Amino acid sequence: MDVALEFGLEDTTAVVTGGSRGIGRAISVGFAEAGANVVPLARDESTLETAVEAVRDRGVESRFEPVDVTDHAAVDGCVDRIADDLGVDVVVNNAGVNPDSALGRPGDVTDAGLRQVIDVNLEAAFACARAAEPALRASGGTLVNVASVGGLVGLPRQHPYVASKHGLVGLTRSLALDWAPAVRVNCLAPGYVATDLTADLRADEDLRASIEDRTPLDRFADPAEIAGPAVFLASDLASYVTGATLSVDGGWTAR
Ligand SMILES: NC(=O)c1ccc[n+]([C@@H]2O[C@H](COP(=O)([O-])OP(=O)(O)OC[C@H]3O[C@@H](n4cnc5c(N)ncnc54)[C@H](OP(=O)(O)O)[C@@H]3O)[C@@H](O)[C@H]2O)c1
Numbered sequence: 001m002d003v004a005l006e007f008g009l010e011d012t013t014a015v016v017t018g019g020s021r022g023i024g025r026a027i028s029v030g031f032a033e034a035g036a037n038v039v040p041l042a043r044d045e046s047t048l049e050t051a052v053e054a055v056r057d058r059g060v061e062s063r064f065e066p067v068d069v070t071d072h073a074a075v076d077g078c079v080d081r082i083a084d085d086l087g088v089d090v091v092v093n094n095a096g097v098n099p100d101s102a103l104g105r106p107g108d109v110t111d112a113g114l115r116q117v118i119d120v121n122l123e124a125a126f127a128c129a130r131a132a133e134p135a136l137r138a139s140g141g142t143l144v145n146v147a148s149v150g151g152l153v154g155l156p157r158q159h160p161y162v163a164s165k166h167g168l169v170g171l172t173r174s175l176a177l178d179w180a181p182a183v184r185v186n187c188l189a190p191g192y193v194a195t196d197l198t199a200d201l202r203a204d205e206d207l208r209a210s211i212e213d214r215t216p217l218d219r220f221a222d223p224a225e226i227a228g229p230a231v232f233l234a235s236d237l238a239s240y241v242t243g244a245t246l247s248v249d250g251g252w253t254a255r
Contacts, residue, residue, distance in 0.1 A: 008236035010035035012139075013061070013086040015079065017069050017128055018095030020047040022195030023146065023223045025054065027092055030227030032058035034235070036090065039063045039082050061086060069095045069124035072131075079131040088135035090234045093125035093168075094146040098197060102160040114160045121164035122171070129175060129185075136183045142234045143179075145172050145187040146226075149249050152189050165189075169245050176243030184242040186233040191249025193221040216251030 014031040018024035019040020028040045032055045040051045045066050055062040063085065067078045082088055097120045101113025125145055136143065150158060151165030172187035179185055192198055192211050202208050202220065212218055229248045232238055247253050 003239070004236065006236060007034045007231060009090075009231070009234070011037075012089035012141075013037040013039065013082065014090035014092060014234065015039045015041065015082055015088055015128075015132065016092040016094055017041045017124070019092075020044060020051045022197060023190065023193055023226045024092070024094040025051050026223035026227040027094060027146075027230045029054055029058065030224070030231045031090065031234070032060045032062075034231050035060065037061035037086050039065055039086070041065055041067050041069065041078065042095070043068050069128060070119045072124075072127040075124070075127050076131045079128070079135065083132075083135035087139055088132055089139045089141040090144070091128060091132045091136065091141070092144045092146065092230060092234070093128050095124060096121045096146065096148075096164075096197070098158065098161045102158075104157050106159060109160060117160035117164050118167075121161070122167045125168055126171060129171070133179070133183075137179070140182060142184045142186070142238075143175065144230055144233050145169075145185075146230070147172075147187050147189050147245065149189050149191050149247065149252050151187070152245065152247065152253055172245060173243050180242055184238070186238070186241055186243070187245040188226065188229055188233065189245050189247045189249060189253070190226050191215060191221065191247075191252040193223055193226060195223055214252065214255075215249070216254060219250065221248070221250060 019028040020042035028038045038055045052062045101110045102117045147165040147168040150162040151169040176185040
């Protein structure tokens, strides 16, 4: 077998949910720099517009597709439009939330908080995968889910988030089995990354220091440090990798 050590992403198209900010924006730019067209998806139109521009600045195609990923019918329409227009070779299920209403002891968690976390982090990932399956099968594409260290180990006071991310790791494995050999399905498990999602943690000096002390690499990740592993898993360099979850956590889960 002739195996080329190249990404092989030129002239492909990647769809990145939650691609407007934070890790998703970094992943969108990372795919664009590897030569892929990228369509980032998110709700807020002005943030999304800047992400689309950042992708186009790398000389590849993009489309402006504002969407709430919990609206499954809207996701179906959006994925169909992208598939007809550009094709779909890569889907990155990255959109995720962890609102205050889902934090704390079980008694602190509201039904709305629980529902939002499961809707966005798990059900929407399933719905995007389902919507993209025909296009991914047609292109021989790949799916990358963005879970968390909370998909591999427990984290106190983040019960809905940990449950949703463990679910995403399980979904990665079951889809990988179902879709092989046509479509590879893998997962990333980032540790603590400097984005809006961790702004409150980083603003609290004691909490920030305790997270950094607990992390062998002694710092939060830059979002761009998650983009490289995402590009790798979607690329030809990972042609024999499916059903895997790659920790990108500065050593957090090595303890
Ligand atoms: N930051 C970390 O330390 C960390 C660690 C491990 C895993 N992760 C995971 O990495 C992923 C990205 O996290 P992040 O830190 O980059 O978060 P972030 O900065 O808060 O960005 C979240 C992204 O998701 C989008 N989004 C949220 N709800 C959505 C919805 N209903 N429909 C469409 N888009 C939606 C947001 O755009 P709109 O709000 O405009 O829709 C935004 O683009 C998440 O799955 C998170 O769980 C993060």
